[in-house]
Amino acid sequence: MYTWILVGGVLLTLWAALGPPRPQPPPPEPEVRVLLSYQEEERFSRHIFPELGVAVVGGPLEVLSGSSPNQLQPVVTLYSERPLFIRKHQGVVVAYFEGLRLELKPFVRLRPADPARPVGFRLLLPGPSRPAYPGELWLEARAEGFLLVNRVGLEDYLKRVLPSEMPPVFPPEALKAQAVAARTYAYSRQKSEGFWRRFGADLSDSVSEQAYNLTPPRPASDRAVEETRGQVLTFSGAPIQAFYFSTSPGFTAGIEEVWPERPSLPYLRPRPQGILSAGPLKREEEAQVFFKNWNPAGFFDAESPFWRWRVRFSRPELERLLSQTLPERARTAPEYVETLEGALPPEAPGFSLGRLREVAVLKRGRGGYVSALQITTSTGRYVVRRESHIRALLRPSKALSGGEDVLLELWQGPPRPNFPLLPSAAFAIAEERDPQGNLLYLTLWGGGLGHGVGMSQYGALGLARQGYGYRQILAHFYPGSRLETPR
Numbered sequence: 001m002y003t004w005i006l007v008g009g010v011l012l013t014l015w016a017a018l019g020p021p022r023p024q025p026p027p028p029e030p031e032v033r034v035l036l037s038y039q040e041e042e043r044f045s046r047h048i049f050p051e052l053g054v055a056v057v058g059g060p061l062e063v064l065s066g067s068s069p070n071q072l073q074p075v076v077t078l079y080s081e082r083p084l085f086i087r088k089h090q091g092v093v094v095a096y097f098e099g100l101r102l103e104l105k106p107f108v109r110l111r112p113a114d115p116a117r118p119v120g121f122r123l124l125l126p127g128p129s130r131p132a133y134p135g136e137l138w139l140e141a142r143a144e145g146f147l148l149v150n151r152v153g154l155e156d157y158l159k160r161v162l163p164s165e166m167p168p169v170f171p172p173e174a175l176k177a178q179a180v181a182a183r184t185y186a187y188s189r190q191k192s193e194g195f196w197r198r199f200g201a202d203l204s205d206s207v208s209e210q211a212y213n214l215t216p217p218r219p220a221s222d223r224a225v226e227e228t229r230g231q232v233l234t235f236s237g238a239p240i241q242a243f244y245f246s247t248s249p250g251f252t253a254g255i256e257e258v259w260p261e262r263p264s265l266p267y268l269r270p271r272p273q274g275i276l277s278a279g280p281l282k283r284e285e286e287a288q289v290f291f292k293n294w295n296p297a298g299f300f301d302a303e304s305p306f307w308r309w310r311v312r313f314s315r316p317e318l319e320r321l322l323s324q325t326l327p328e329r330a331r332t333a334p335e336y337v338e339t340l341e342g343a344l345p346p347e348a349p350g351f352s353l354g355r356l357r358e359v360a361v362l363k364r365g366r367g368g369y370v371s372a373l374q375i376t377t378s379t380g381r382y383v384v385r386r387e388s389h390i391r392a393l394l395r396p397s398k399a400l401s402g403g404e405d406v407l408l409e410l411w412q413g414p415p416r417p418n419f420p421l422l423p424s425a426a427f428a429i430a431e432e433r434d435p436q437g438n439l440l441y442l443t444l445w446g447g448g449l450g451h452g453v454g455m456s457q458y459g460a461l462g463l464a465r466q467g468y469g470y471r472q473i474l475a476h477f478y479p480g481s482r483l484e485t486p487r
Contacts, residue, residue, distance in 0.1 A: 029153040032186050034212055035201035036133075036148045038125065047204065048145040052086040053124030054110070057132060059117035063095065065104040069138070069200065075102060077113045083124060084110075086139065086146070093141050108139040121150075131160070131216040140200060149201050155225055157212065158182055162221035164211035165244075166457055174460040175224035176470035180483065181455050182210055183225075184232040184242035187486075191239060233474060233481040235267055240481050243454035247304040248273045249291065249368060249426045249447025252459075252477070257365030258387045258425075258451050267478045270367035273459050274299035281368045284361060287428040290368065291445040294411050300462030306423050306449035307458070308411035315356055315439045317401040322375060323353040324400050325393045329384055336389050342380020354379030359429060359442055369452050370425045387451055391422040394444065424448035454478065 039046040060079045066072040078084065078097055085096045086108065093104040112119045120132030135152030158179060162168075166178045189202045189209075196203055205212035233240045243255070255268040275298045281287045296302030313321070330337040330347035339345040344352075355378040362383060363372035373390050375382045384393050396406040397418040405417040427446030434440055450456075455477035463473050471483060 029155055030187070030190065031135075031151055032154050032157045032190060032203070033138075033201045034150045034152065034157065035196055035199050035204040036123075036150055037204065037206050038145075038148075039127070047147065047199070048142065049148050050145045051088070052139060052146055052148060053083055054086075054137065055081060055083045055122045055124060056110075056119050057081055057122060058112075058119040060113035061119060062111050062113040063102075063104075064109040064111070065093075066107050067105050069107050069140075072107060072109050075104065076100075088141060088145070106141040108141075110137040110139075112136075131213055133213060134160075138200065147199050149199070150205075154183065154186060155229060157186065158225045159217040159222050160213040160215075161186075161210050162224060163216070163218045164214040166221075168218040168220040170457075170461050171464035172220065172224060173468060173470045173473060174457075174464040175221060176228050177455065177460045177464075177473040177477075178244070178457065179221075179224040179228045180231050180233060180470065180474055181242045181244050183228070183230075184239050185210060185244075187232050188239040188241060228470070230485040231483055232486060233478055234484050235265075235478075235481050240267055240478060241265065241454075242478065243268065243451070244457060244477075245448075245450025245452060245454065246456070247301045247306045247424075247447075247449040247458045248452060248456040249307065249424065250274050250299050250301070251367035251369075251426070251452075252454065252456060253365055253367040253369045253387075253426075253452035255453050257367065257369055257371055258453050260371070260386060267480045268453055269479075270365065271477075271479075273301060273456060281364060281366075284364075284428060287361075287364065287368060288430065288445065291426070291428045291447055296411070301448070301456055301458040303461055304449065304458035305410040305413040306447070308445075308447045309408055309423055310443055310445045311396045311406065311408050311419075311422075312441055312443045313396075313401065313406070314441055317403060317406070318359070318442055319353055319356045321395075321401040322356065322393070325395065326353065326375065326382060326384070327351055329389050329393055333386070333389055336385045338383040338385075340374075340381040340383060342382070344380075346382060352379055353377050356439055358431075358439065361429060367452060368426045370427065387425040390425045394422045395420060396422065422446070424450060424452060426452060 035047055037047050038049045060077055062077050063075045064072040065075050082098055087094055093106060095102040095104055120134060121137050122132045123130055133150050134156045135150055138149045138151060140147045161182045162179055203209040233242055250273050252271050254264060254270045255262050256264040281290055294308045301307045327346040344350060358376040360374045361370050362374045364370050369387060370390055372383055372385045384390055396408050398406050407415040407417055408419045409415045424446060426448045427444045430443045430445060431439060432441040460473050
């Protein structure tokens with residue numbers, strides 16, 4: 001018996017040594033660096049903070065500082081949840097906390113003093129309060145103020161992107177599709193040398209990238225993130241450019257149609273978004289019929305108020321509008337504004353628009369999105385290209401057109417007065433002229449909200465209502481991509 005026990009003991013020891021390895025702890029969660037905006041304005045974000053005020057909740061805070069991000073040294077640990085203020089005084093970075101004054105170097109890091117006790121950072125800013133930020137805050141002093149970057153785990157980041165980008169009441173499969181698209185978007189930004197790297201970030205928190213922390217986490221959104229944890233879309237072994245937007249009018253756009261500086265991609269091509277969507281809109285007469293169809297039957301995006309819309313301008317309103325927006329576009333992006341006729345280009349001092357004669361579509365993509373628009377007046381002829389500039393050119397706001405509110409009529413719901421930007425570049429133009437042929441009114445019959453490339457969020461909603469799972473939704477919007485979990 002004794003020998004058997006010894007042998008058994010040896011055998012058990014050998015089995016333990018040669019058997020299955022013990023489970024390893026999961027790899028650390030990837031970190032994403034988000035440049036925070038001080039102020040959201042109508043069409044852009046201001047990323048310079050004149051000063052920082054922050055209340056820390058949940059545990060003690062450690063402050064580190066240095067002359068570069070790689071040379072940070074601990075300065076102080078703060079145990080109270082009272083506000084901390086960081087300002088510039090005569091060129092010196094100074095922190096103030098309950099009567100304490102500390103001089104800091106140009107780079108500052110705020111992190112939990114105890115890694116086992118995560119904290120939340122509540123920014124003290126003018127305007128509506130924001131939810132607390134997780135992770136860490138990194139500051140960089142610039143001549144005009146501070147840059148502020150939130151370093152946070154990717155999955156925690158997504159839990160604050162999802163409810164900011166898609167209503168948590170959307171079906172679970174639509175939310176999961178959004179989670180994968182948002183994760184892929186952030187993951188691809190981490191792997192690229194993009195615009196925000198010069199600011200020590202991977203992306204920004206504004207809607208020009210992914211809206212972040214506008215709304216606190218929600219249970220439904222959190223579940224969508226957890227149930228797709230780590231999953232991203234790839235093409236040829238690399239993360240795809242997972243663009244998405246709010247609402248399609250019945251088609252998505254090809255990436256090169258909307259952003260002509262980008263090459264075409266097989267998974268971002270124009271696609272019909274409905275069982276009754278027509279073929280490519282090759283003629284303006286076809287576009288008129290398509291956009292004047294306000295019957296939602298068969299369209300995936302029809303629950304969105306912006307599936308169809310229209311806006312009507314009088315000629316004087318449009319002249320006042322274009323007198324400001326055409327020179328503005330020419331100064332902002334001269335490569336996308338061309339003067340075909342006229343003594344002065346729009347950006348020149350002394351430019352006068354003159355009497356408006358015609359606004360006409362010169363070029364339209366296969367998905368119906370306008371990519372070139374011609375303005376003809378008594379003083380010249382001008383062409384504006386690119387989706388974003390066309391939407392800015394014709395933005396329906398009385399601040400530019402003068403007079404009464406400009407109403408954006410929606411196919412369902414109340415009209416929106418003075419919308420900050422034309423909802424999309426998917427529209428057709430209808431004119432009203434007097435018997436002598438003079439332009440009286442111009443109506444834009446349009447559809448959709450956003451740039452039109454990639455996944456339509458309301459389209460994902462419509463497909464989920466039809467029983468599509470999130471994998472099927474993603475395959476529909478990004479054909480040829482693969483769903484993977486990178487290691």
